[in-house]
Amino acid sequence: MIKKILYILVTVGLHSSVLAQHFPVYNQHFINSNLYNPADFGRNDYTQVFGFFRQQWSDIQNAPQTQFLTIDGPVNDRAGAGIILINDSENIVSRTTFMGTFSYSVPLAEGHDISFGISFGVLQNRIDFDKVNSRQKQFDNAILDGRENKTAAEGSAGISYKFKKLRAGFGAHDLLASRFDYENNDGTESVSFDLVRQYIVSASYLFDVYPKITVQPKLLVRATQGLPSQVEGNVLFTYDKDLWLGVTYRQANNWAASLGTFVYDKITIGYSYEMNMGNFGDYSGGSHEFIIGYRFGKKLQSQKPMVVELPIIDQKDYTKDFKVQEEKMDQLAQQVDRLESQLRQGAAMSEYEQQEIENLQKIIAEQRFNTLRLIERTSIDTEIEDFVHSNALYYVVVGSFQDLKHAKNYQKLLIRNHDLQTKVVQNKEQTHYLIYTLSSKKKEVLIQGLQDVIALESFLIEGQPWIYKYD
Structure with a gap:
């Protein structure tokens, strides 16, 4: 029972x-x-x-x-x-x-x-x-x-x-x-x-x-x-x-x-x-x-280099652009070293600032070629792009990171050093977080925004800024 x-x-x-x-x-x-x-x-x-x-x-x-x-x-x-x-x-x-x-x-x-x-x-x-x-x-x-x-x-x-x-x-x-x-x-x-x-x-x-x-x-x-x-x-x-x-x-x-x-x-x-x-x-x-x-907490970053396959594209020759980008990246690394040296000489570098510098150096080394290939895949030529009939939104991009926290720290550095306000958007493949200064569908606005960023001549800008098309 x-x-x-x-x-x-x-x-x-x-x-x-x-x-x-x-x-x-x-x-x-x-x-x-x-x-x-x-x-x-x-x-x-x-x-x-x-x-x-x-x-x-x-x-x-x-x-x-x-x-x-x-x-x-x-x-x-x-x-x-x-x-x-x-x-x-x-x-x-x-x-x-x-x-x-x-x-x-x-x-x-x-x-x-x-x-x-x-x-x-x-x-x-x-x-x-x-x-x-x-x-x-x-x-x-x-x-x-x-x-x-x-x-x-x-x-x-x-x-x-x-x-x-x-x-x-x-x-x-x-x-x-x-x-x-x-x-x-x-x-x-x-x-x-x-x-x-x-x-x-x-x-x-x-x-x-x-x-x-x-x-x-x-x-x-x-x-x-x-x-x-x-x-x-x-x-x-x-x-x-x-x-x-x-x-x-x-x-x-x-x-x-x-x-x-x-x-x-x-x-x-x-x-x-x-x-x-x-x-x-x-x-x-x-x-x-x-x-x-x-x-x-935070996950340890991989020490292995990222393997990126280059897509086959019918566009202009990017060989010269690659050389310019590599030179820019080298300059960035050198200027970070100089900044670190100056801060130490002044005995004014806080533990937080030192950590930021070290993290930035690691990111530069890890993303050197990855950033160049991302630019090749996603940048547009303003001379041939049909802005009038396009439904896409365009962004003036100054940096890219695979980690959102890196992107946000990068934004803080841009504000602190240049009073440059930026936002973050993820690319369509959701592989990178793009830091951009403005978004628009107008060619003139985008070109002016690009020129304004280049005029800063900032050691914090990752290589040459570019215009990203989100469609």
């Missing part, structure tokens, strides 16, 4: 958990996907901490509730590591999971790589039989009571694929499929609780709608052994990399809206509200989730 009672409780009270929340379901995985795929750990150029809380079905007593904490960061250019702590409660059943995670990325080409990740740790499963509301407990002393705890090993694994703006991933969870057995004191009654493996497949693509606006649709499929698969669709709208709005549809007629922001490039704050549009939603209430994250 006890098996039947628990089966009814779990099947009726926790049917959502068995189907979709056996491994926690949450809407804001587009902000932090670590929980769903261990291969995503440590892939950013910073260490990050995320805390999360979700209350499902707010109008139902003892409805599912989830909290988790993830910490991850880079070990080196290819490896990442982190930890996961999950607390999940659903009616009379709750569990706490703690795992360590390691990931490794294999670069295939520029903007093209594949990563592998594995998590391993322990899981404690708890059943609170005192919450069982049954008249039979008044007459049957053999029924289980109290709070029973069982512990077992837990593991997950994942693969993540990246090709320019395309992302795809596969995660497998509860790999060990642990079994928990509970007995009453005299051993006459027992209950078994089995974890089943769950697989999560996802794919997304980032579209640039406008220089500051992106749209990223994402498809996610959850498959649990012995149960129907569940399909989920998401669309994420981002403005200026600071604000986002997400819309989610999940099978079983669930809709969710998410809203969040990045504060000072350090703090992430997000909220999501989910509702069931079917009959169940009339009395279940909505679901709420909150996420907050903090970024700190």
